[in-house]
Every structure is written in C-alpha cells, then in structure tokens.
Amino acid sequence: MRGTSSFLIVANRLPVDRVGENEWRRSPGGLVTAIAPVMQRRDGAWLGWTGAAGEELKPFDHDGMHLIPIPLSQLEVELYYEGFSNATLWPLYHDVVATPVYSRVLWDAYRAVNDRFARAAADAAAPGAVVWVQDYQLQLVPAMLRKLRPDLKIGFFLHIPFPPGELFYQLPWRNEILEGLLGADLVGFQRPGGAANFLRLCRRLLGVQYLRNEIQLEDRTVRAESFPISVDYGELDQLVREPRIQQRAKEIRAELGDPEHVLLGVDRLDYTKGIGQRLKAFGELLDDGAIKPDEAVFVQVATPTRERVAEYIRLRNDIELRVGRINGEHGVLGRMPISYLHQSYAKEELAALYLAADVMVVTPLRDGMNLVAKEYVACRHDLRGALVLSEFAGAADEMRQAYMVNPYDIDGMKRTMLAAMRATPHELARRMRSLRRRVATYNVDRWASDFLAALESGERAASTE
Ligand SMILES: O=P(O)(O)OC[C@H]1O[C@H](O[C@H]2O[C@H](CO)[C@@H](O)[C@H](O)[C@H]2O)[C@H](O)[C@@H](O)[C@@H]1O
Ligand SMILES: O=c1ccn([C@@H]2O[C@H](COP(=O)(O)OP(=O)(O)O)[C@@H](O)[C@H]2O)c(=O)[nH]1
Numbered sequence: 001m002r003g004t005s006s007f008l009i010v011a012n013r014l015p016v017d018r019v020g021e022n023e024w025r026r027s028p029g030g031l032v033t034a035i036a037p038v039m040q041r042r043d044g045a046w047l048g049w050t051g052a053a054g055e056e057l058k059p060f061d062h063d064g065m066h067l068i069p070i071p072l073s074q075l076e077v078e079l080y081y082e083g084f085s086n087a088t089l090w091p092l093y094h095d096v097v098a099t100p101v102y103s104r105v106l107w108d109a110y111r112a113v114n115d116r117f118a119r120a121a122a123d124a125a126a127p128g129a130v131v132w133v134q135d136y137q138l139q140l141v142p143a144m145l146r147k148l149r150p151d152l153k154i155g156f157f158l159h160i161p162f163p164p165g166e167l168f169y170q171l172p173w174r175n176e177i178l179e180g181l182l183g184a185d186l187v188g189f190q191r192p193g194g195a196a197n198f199l200r201l202c203r204r205l206l207g208v209q210y211l212r213n214e215i216q217l218e219d220r221t222v223r224a225e226s227f228p229i230s231v232d233y234g235e236l237d238q239l240v241r242e243p244r245i246q247q248r249a250k251e252i253r254a255e256l257g258d259p260e261h262v263l264l265g266v267d268r269l270d271y272t273k274g275i276g277q278r279l280k281a282f283g284e285l286l287d288d289g290a291i292k293p294d295e296a297v298f299v300q301v302a303t304p305t306r307e308r309v310a311e312y313i314r315l316r317n318d319i320e321l322r323v324g325r326i327n328g329e330h331g332v333l334g335r336m337p338i339s340y341l342h343q344s345y346a347k348e349e350l351a352a353l354y355l356a357a358d359v360m361v362v363t364p365l366r367d368g369m370n371l372v373a374k375e376y377v378a379c380r381h382d383l384r385g386a387l388v389l390s391e392f393a394g395a396a397d398e399m400r401q402a403y404m405v406n407p408y409d410i411d412g413m414k415r416t417m418l419a420a421m422r423a424t425p426h427e428l429a430r431r432m433r434s435l436r437r438r439v440a441t442y443n444v445d446r447w448a449s450d451f452l453a454a455l456e457s458g459e460r461a462a463s464t465e
Helices: 030-041 074-093 104-124 141-148 174-181 192-206 233-239 243-255 275-288 310-330 347-356 371-379 410-422 425-441 444-457
Strands: 005-013 016-020 023-026 045-049 060-062 065-069 125-134 153-157 186-189 214-216 221-226 261-268 296-303 338-341 359-362 386-390 403-405
Touching: 005 030, 005 104, 045 104, 074 104, 074 310, 104 125, 104 141, 125 141, 125 444, 141 153, 141 174, 153 444, 174 192, 186 192, 186 444, 192 221, 233 347, 233 371, 233 425, 243 347, 261 275, 261 347, 261 410, 275 296, 275 310, 275 410, 296 347, 310 338, 347 371, 359 371, 359 410, 371 386, 371 425, 386 410, 386 425, 403 410
Parallel strands: 005 045, 005 125, 045 065, 125 153, 153 186, 186 221, 261 296, 261 359, 296 338, 359 386, 386 403
Antiparallel strands: 016 023, 060 065, 214 221
C-alpha cells in the first residue's frame, strides 16, 4: 500500500505540545521553529512522537500541518530517547563534554524505534515522494526507508555537530550509523566541518570513495553538504516593532530595577550550553568589583529539558547552587544580581526579553547552530545590544562581528563581557548592522529551500554557489 503525501518530514518530535485534552500548541525548540513555516507552505505531513509515553493517537491536523503521531512506550522513551539519543549520541557528538553511555540494550531500542519511524514513513509517502528525515535520533531511518521504498527521494539533516574520527571511533555501532545515513540521497550538516568528518569516516570505516562532496555507491550517489540553519528573520523583525512588545521590554527593565546593564542567557538547561561558565564569569566580575551589584542584572532563562537523564539532573543542581551562591553573596533585599528562570517562554515574551537585553550571552561548549544568537540579532532593529558568542557554536561561522569568546577561558569571557557592556553606541551599531545583514539574507526559508532544491534537483541551489 502507498500513502498520499508527496512531502514528508520525519522527526523525533511532532511540532506541537499538548495544552488540553485535545488541544495543541506549536512547540518551542530549534527544529520546530525552523521547519514549521516551511511545512505550512507545502502540502505534506509530519511524522513524530507527541512527547508523551504510551500515547496512541490517530493522525490529525493542526496549524495547517498534517501530523502523524508515532507512539513510544515508557520503556522506549527511557531506552531510545533518554538513553541512546540523549545519553549516548548527544554527549558523543558534542565533544564528549559529558561521558557517553554505551549499552547494547539502548542500541537495540534505538534500532527498533528507527524501524518503526521508517515503516510509518513508507506507509505515508506517495510514489516518488520527497522525505526529509531530521536529526540524530533517526540516523538509521534513511537506509531502512530506502530498503522499503527505493522510489523515494530521501534527505537527512543533522542539527547537531558531526564529530571527528577521534571521538566517533568510540561508538560500538559506528559502521551501522554511517550505513544508516548513506541511505539518503543528500546528508546535510550545519557546518562544512561536519560534512568533511562524515565523508572521511565513510572512507575510513566503510571503504567507500568520495570525490569532493560525493560518495559513489554501487548504484547511486550520496552527497554531503553544509546548510546552516537560521530563523524567521522577517517575523521576528516585525514582532519587535509592535508597541506591545516594546512596552513589555520597558516593563521587564523596570521589573529588574532599571539597571544600567541587562545581560541575558536563553538556553535549554543543557550541559552543552556553557551556562555554568558564563555565570562563573559574571560572578567573578562581581567579586572583583569590576561591576557593582546595582549596576547589572543577569537574566538566565533555563528551559527544563530531558529532566530524567542523570547528567541533566546533576547540571540543574550545579547551576542552582551557583546561582544561589552568587545571589547570596551579592544580592540585597529585594534585588538579586541573577534572575534565574527555570521555565519556558512563548516567542512574544522572548522577543521582549531580547529587546530588553543590552548584552546577549551565548556561550555553548559545543552547539550545532544556536538559534537564540540569530533570534537576538533579528530582534535588534534599533542596532543596539551586543552579542557575546562562543567560538564553539555553529553560528560562529557566520557571525564574526559578534563579541567572540572561548567559554573555557573564564578570564577571556570576563574581559569580553565587560567590553560588550562598555561599547559605544557607534561600535554596537556597526557590529549589529553587519550581523543583521547576514541573518536577514540567510534566513530559515533560505535554509530549507537550499536543502530541498539540492535534494530535488540533485544539485546545489544556484543562490548559494
Ligand atoms: O527534543 P528535545 O530533546 O527537547 O530537544 C530540543 C531540540 O534540541 C536540539 O536542537 C538542535 O537544533 C537546533 C536547530 O537546528 C540547533 O540550533 C541547535 O544547536 C541544536 O542543539 C536537537 O537537535 C533537536 O532534535 C531537539 O528537538
Ligand atoms: O523559553 C524558551 C526558550 C527557548 N525557546 C526557543 O528554543 C529555541 C532554541 O534553539 P537553539 O538552537 O538555540 O538551541 P536548542 O535548544 O535547539 O539546542 C529557540 O528558537 C528559542 O526561541 C523558546 O521558545 N522558549
């Protein structure tokens, strides 16, 4: 039996969160933010998990998208999602900043769930359909799907870094992962380095040959290229021009006590994001007297994520201890130097926060892209505000006019944060203008259309040559 969808997105998660019994809301998160606008414009379907264990739902429509839920049992959530995806692959692909767990039980679950996604995609796809598989949770799907449906055009995009051999070699199932990805016609990465790592590993481990970015298999060609993901620049730029958002930004500053400097961090509470390092730098600036407690407030939004995974539990304890110590030492009654929010916010509130912040501090130890950095820039049509950005974020390739930092170098971060706080309006505007030009041009539409054009035509889109 063949399905009817000519365009399919296959991702770990559906692009919605449950808000009532039968009510859904578009979910936050990089992947969703990036692809939802594209999905709405094309007649397609999105296959993914609802985020709740043991839930069996029929396909439904939301926000102009046809959604096909893939069920996961409680045990599969533990073994495939929390386990192999987020306790094995996630730390391995992020420079081993936490120790990966290698377990055959987790691997078996990963394979079984990938097989389920592949079968569901094979059932939903019309003859010759384009199928775009997303991210590290589903790296076996391309080959599984090709076996079931050789007529499909299959693309894969990895949202997180692809590691070099020195790290990837650790993985007991390294060949199976590469073979899974080679089921695609086009494998996309955030940075050129990810594509180069992949090509080299395929040659070394599987013995296949490549020329430039193309691997020649017996019966077909697989291409590996970089497509840096971005944000909906136009939407954010419009949103922050609305009086209600500008008013809210003023309120936020007033609620913080109208300090001279508002610094902001917005991240999932993930150990890859360098939250502890940036708070340490801020705390030391207070200790040193380089900034006075009444002069600056650091707002840290730390969205809850993967809360049952051991490393995330440890991280939350560490961060909350650090926040408590700094606030305890430098706070005064009713006024704390760090405003820590373990919550998730809607895009309107985030936009107001971006507008209220003088310095946006983005300091991951490793990050596929980091959309927050690009969102901040898209929101600063006033050309004010400084972006402090880690060299280890994918975004660093394109955002050279940011205040660049090495998050492992605490003294360097302290100096750069101070420089960003003390920059003249002229200097800020010079940097911001150039950053905005880049994000406006390479926005999320461009990312998706470049990838899909390359997949559908078999060539790189003319616009990026
Ligand atoms: O689904 P979760 O486990 O709750 O995690 C949320 C998403 O996190 C990751 O985001 C990545 O993709 C972003 C967009 O390309 C990129 O900017 C960022 O650097 C990456 O970390 C993950 O890759 C997604 O699959 C998750 O849904
Ligand atoms: O309270 C929050 C915090 C973050 N985000 C969104 O989550 C995404 C985070 O993407 P990023 O690439 O920075 O990191 P990821 O979490 O995907 O690793 C951005 O679009 C943010 O606007 C959100 O909607 N609400």
